[in-house]
Amino acid sequence: MYKLKCIPFFVFIILFLQGCEDSLNKKSSREQEETTLIEDIEKEEEAMITVYDKAKWHYEGDFPSNLSEKQAFVHTGMYLGWIIEENLYSKEFEEEAAQEIIKFKQKNMTGTEIYMEWDGVFASDMLNAEGRAFTKDYFDFDKGTYLDDYEAIFPHIKSLYEVEDTWNNYEAINTKINERFDTWKHTKEENKGDKLFTVDSYIGSLKKTLEQNEDKLINNIEKVHTFHYYKDIDLLDFEIFIQPFDLSIRMFSMDNEANEIFYEGNNRAIFSGSYELLEEFEYYELADEHSDEFWDFYEQNEEEISAAEKELISNWFISCWNKAGDNRIKLPVYLDFHDDIESFDLKKNKWIDSEDKWSDENGN
Numbered sequence: 001m002y003k004l005k006c007i008p009f010f011v012f013i014i015l016f017l018q019g020c021e022d023s024l025n026k027k028s029s030r031e032q033e034e035t036t037l038i039e040d041i042e043k044e045e046e047a048m049i050t051v052y053d054k055a056k057w058h059y060e061g062d063f064p065s066n067l068s069e070k071q072a073f074v075h076t077g078m079y080l081g082w083i084i085e086e087n088l089y090s091k092e093f094e095e096e097a098a099q100e101i102i103k104f105k106q107k108n109m110t111g112t113e114i115y116m117e118w119d120g121v122f123a124s125d126m127l128n129a130e131g132r133a134f135t136k137d138y139f140d141f142d143k144g145t146y147l148d149d150y151e152a153i154f155p156h157i158k159s160l161y162e163v164e165d166t167w168n169n170y171e172a173i174n175t176k177i178n179e180r181f182d183t184w185k186h187t188k189e190e191n192k193g194d195k196l197f198t199v200d201s202y203i204g205s206l207k208k209t210l211e212q213n214e215d216k217l218i219n220n221i222e223k224v225h226t227f228h229y230y231k232d233i234d235l236l237d238f239e240i241f242i243q244p245f246d247l248s249i250r251m252f253s254m255d256n257e258a259n260e261i262f263y264e265g266n267n268r269a270i271f272s273g274s275y276e277l278l279e280e281f282e283y284y285e286l287a288d289e290h291s292d293e294f295w296d297f298y299e300q301n302e303e304e305i306s307a308a309e310k311e312l313i314s315n316w317f318i319s320c321w322n323k324a325g326d327n328r329i330k331l332p333v334y335l336d337f338h339d340d341i342e343s344f345d346l347k348k349n350k351w352i353d354s355e356d357k358w359s360d361e362n363g364n
Helices: 002-048 055-059 071-085 091-096 098-105 111-117 129-138 146-153 167-190 199-212 214-225 288-300 302-324
Strands: 051-054 121-123 235-243 246-254 274-282 333-337 342-345 350-353
Touching: 051 055, 055 071, 071 098, 071 111, 071 121, 071 146, 071 167, 091 098, 098 111, 129 167, 129 288, 146 167, 199 214, 199 302, 214 274, 214 302, 235 274, 235 302, 288 302, 302 333
Parallel strands: 235 333
Antiparallel strands: 051 121, 235 246, 246 274, 333 342, 342 350
């Protein structure tokens, strides 16, 4: 009897240890997958950033042995100073270098010293859209004329590394960069009519794509009109999800406390949960070779584009909702964009604060 009782116990121990090992292996596998995913994302983000210059490319290269390493920072540091003076830096740079920016504008810190604080790396994520566009044309060491201007302003030096980091020298190069910048902007204005991207053309393209999906949306709205909704549902929320160039729409059944409602019974005729009205589709096609130009355009016009997108998409959905006709839904019904602060009341035909729909007093 003792042996018979012990054998199952040992089997249990073995199985338990195997289960722990499997669990640890799965956890390790998940952690490895998460680490790999994070690394891939970081690589993608790095690939999207253009590095214009690094000080170490100079002081680790053909650099005069009699000069201080600081001199490898000066030519780009002065350009960074001009960027700061003209407020052509990005929001991220402004947040992270707020004190340095103040010191520079008070002439208590040079652009070179700020460049050194940033480890001698000058990259596109430090600049706003206009700053990136001008830097791409002017500062580029192969195609731009910045270094030519730099050497012309200081003709008596043997190499560009010999220019001292003084305010007088900065003012000299600053004047030339301003001339180049004014000319660049003037040329840009003259070529405005030949722009590859405009807000009107972008929104026009979006409108055509929405029209192509109109019949499908109307058909699915007609379907949700016929659903038998679970009694614990307080409202229906049609949510629009927008990613870069992709759009989808899903309906959620919710209670007044912003919880999604699920029916756990066996009656298949009763609806709860969510329903996909439009699966994710591409609403704008961008050629790879025009990616930089597009995102510069988008950043410069982001506020106008976002407002136009919201107006066009919401009006399109409301139009489809009305065309579906014969609305037999007795519940409050709302339309909103994911994470937006406003919702459109489809019964009362008006925009409201998104928080207001989560209230017993807001019944239709």
